[in-house]
Amino acid sequence: MKTLEFIERAITEQNIVDGRCFVCGGEQSSGAGEHVMPKWLLTRLSLWSSMITLLNGTTLPYSQLKVPCCERCNNGFLSRIERDAQAIFAAGELKDANDVLVLGRWLAKILVGLLTKETKLYFDRRDRSKGFIVDAKFLDNFHLCHMILQTARKPTTFSCLHSDYPFSLYWYAVEDTEDDDFDFITDVVGNAVAIRIGRLGVVFVADGGLQMEAGAKGPHGLSGSKVSLRALRELILQIFYKSQLRDATHFYVNSETPEAINIEQVRVSPFTGMIPGTAMTQIFRPWDSEEMAAILSGMLDEAGNFSPPSRT
Numbered sequence: 001m002k003t004l005e006f007i008e009r010a011i012t013e014q015n016i017v018d019g020r021c022f023v024c025g026g027e028q029s030s031g032a033g034e035h036v037m038p039k040w041l042l043t044r045l046s047l048w049s050s051m052i053t054l055l056n057g058t059t060l061p062y063s064q065l066k067v068p069c070c071e072r073c074n075n076g077f078l079s080r081i082e083r084d085a086q087a088i089f090a091a092g093e094l095k096d097a098n099d100v101l102v103l104g105r106w107l108a109k110i111l112v113g114l115l116t117k118e119t120k121l122y123f124d125r126r127d128r129s130k131g132f133i134v135d136a137k138f139l140d141n142f143h144l145c146h147m148i149l150q151t152a153r154k155p156t157t158f159s160c161l162h163s164d165y166p167f168s169l170y171w172y173a174v175e176d177t178e179d180d181d182f183d184f185i186t187d188v189v190g191n192a193v194a195i196r197i198g199r200l201g202v203v204f205v206a207d208g209g210l211q212m213e214a215g216a217k218g219p220h221g222l223s224g225s226k227v228s229l230r231a232l233r234e235l236i237l238q239i240f241y242k243s244q245l246r247d248a249t250h251f252y253v254n255s256e257t258p259e260a261i262n263i264e265q266v267r268v269s270p271f272t273g274m275i276p277g278t279a280m281t282q283i284f285r286p287w288d289s290e291e292m293a294a295i296l297s298g299m300l301d302e303a304g305n306f307s308p309p310s311r312t
């Protein structure tokens with residue numbers, strides 16, 4: 001089967017409800033499944049017994065945050081992604097465009113794992129009053145995360161409109177922190193995730209690269225720079241807020257041979273349409289400084305910590 005067919009099979013409701021492999025839709029192997037937060041990370045950060053809260057309020061230990069997976073995917077492309085990502089966090093910096101791709105896939109993997117878990121909980125319970133709705137926009141996001149992740153199966157060429165890859169990724173070297181300290185925060189609405197392990201902080205948005213259009217180095221042009229921990233957290237929330245304002249997706253023409261995948265973005269496809277009174281496509285809803293300030297004050301406490309820490 002082709003990679004692009006694995007994706008289609010993996011994201012069906014039936015596959016998710018039946019607990020088949022989260023990345024290929026095949027039979028789950030008898031093993032324990034794939035850890036959404038990888039084992040090397042749980043060990044490095046002493047997170048085995050720490051708790052994570054999912055969107056519907058379910059709380060569980062990180063160690064039990066797992067999704068069904070088959071042996072072939074688990075031992076194949078997924079373990080390669082882990083190995084490569086671990087090496088970058090050990091180095092504490094991104095050296096080139098390939099490192100950007102590695103971490104983009106790795107963070108897409110975490111996002112796909114979480115989205116799969118959340119989606120299954122939703123399908124199982126159908127509790128729409130909780131406000132988590134599997135709608136067309138959500139599925140579009142889910143599909144894009146899968147595409148970014150699953151290009152790790154084969155050599156891939158990307159032809160994208162805004163940057164090298166169909167996502168936005170920024171990284172920062174944090175000056176005032178310890179090696180075993182970390183942040184982990186996700187934004188399922190904005191299709192974004194940020195993680196800091198020791199001194200390396202990375203923010204990823206599965207948005208087709210639209211934020212890169214606004215500036216390849218992100219807010220204040222700081223990607224790749226040294227920043228304080230407090231500055232990093234404010235940058236994360238600015239990027240997350242921007243990701244929630246995204247009002248467009250992309251039209252892709254993808255193709256695949258037995259040897260390679262080709263991902264090609266053809267055009268931006270707006271959700272809403274034109275900016276009122278103009279002939280311009282609306283890519284982002286307008287930035288509202290008051291709304292942004294309200295989000296910041298709700299998510300960062302006086303000391304500049306996420307409140308609660310490491311939320312999802």
Ligand SMILES: [Zn+2]
Nearest residue numbers: 021024070073
């Ligand atoms: Zn599989």
